[in-house]
Amino acid sequence: MMGILPTGAIPTEPQQRLSSVFWSLPTPQLQSFLQDEQAKQAWLKQVSERWPKVAEWLKEILYNSQTQPKWLSANYRDVVMTQFGQGRIGVIGDAAHAMSPQLGQGANMALLDAWAFSQSLQHAQKNQNIDWPLLWQHYHQLRRSSTQFYQFLSRLLTPLYQSDHWWAGSLRDLVFPWMYQIPYFRKEMAITISGLKTGPFQQLDYEQVAQLPKESKESSAFHLKSGSLTDF
Numbered sequence: 040m041m042g043i044l045p046t047g048a049i050p051t052e053p054q055q056r057l058s059s060v061f062w063s064l065p066t067p068q069l070q071s072f073l074q075d076e077q078a079k080q081a082w083l084k085q086v087s088e089r090w091p092k093v094a095e096w097l098k099e100i101l102y103n104s105q106t107q108p109k110w111l112s113a114n115y116r117d118v119v120m121t122q123f124g125q126g127r128i129g130v131i132g133d134a135a136h137a138m139s140p141q142l143g144q145g146a147n148m149a150l151l152d153a154w155a156f157s158q159s160l161q162h163a164q165k166n167q168n169i170d171w172p173l174l175w176q177h178y179h180q181l182r183r184s185s186t187q188f189y190q191f192l193s194r195l196l197t198p199l200y201q202s203d204h205w206w207a208g209s210l211r212d213l214v215f216p217w218m219y220q221i222p223y224f225r226k227e228m229a230i231t232i233s234g235l236k237t238g239p240f241q242q243l244d245y246e247q248v249a250q251l252p253k254e255s256k257e258s259s260a261f262h263l264k265s266g267s268l269t270d271f
Contacts, residue, residue, distance in 0.1 A: 147234025
């Protein structure tokens with residue numbers, strides 16, 4: 040898997056625009072990546088077979104002494120927690136449910152964590168005090184099913200994006216466009232990418248998530264709907 044992301048500039052060189060290049064490798068191959076001239080040539084050949092214009096750009100960068108790239112390695116691991124918080128300590132965001140980034144749900148899930156915590160905090164406030172066991176019980180009710188669904192889906196789809204199986208990418212390119220042509224699947228795909236799914240046939244009510252918090256306890260009520268969102 041390869042990607043390019045414009046990443047702005049650094050304060051000391053504002054005119055020099057930067058980009059980040061992502062290239063997925065099996066962990067055992069990280070140490071030998073671009074270690075010598077032969078490795079560079081082999082990598083550029085791989086890139087040119089998939090993205091010729093980018094290969095030419097990378098070649099200019101690799102062989103320009105003034106623009107030597109800095110390579111950083113990152114290992115993707117699933118973080119699976121049975122409990123997100125206890126007492127006055129809690130874990131949210133990627134720290135609570137890191138996963139391979141095929142679905143691009145890091146920001147969505149972190150925002151929903153914050154929403155769920157605010158709902159749970161309001162639910163657990165009693166006479167200016169916080170019932171922490173009640174708070175985390177409510178938080179788990181709001182976030183457990185959604186987190187488990189996206190973790191399962193991420194593991195399921197990872198081989199379609201990062202795999203040595205020759206058929207995986209072809210299957211993805213064949214099936215996903217076909218699914219998008221069917222209204223039901225198109226809607227489900229949109230809801231999934233929105234971060235609202237809590238199961239194969241359930242999702243959060245977007246209107247409830249988007250509404251401003253109220254002072255009354257009714258605002259902490261939580262509902263699952265099997266057919267929310269306007270049809271796409």
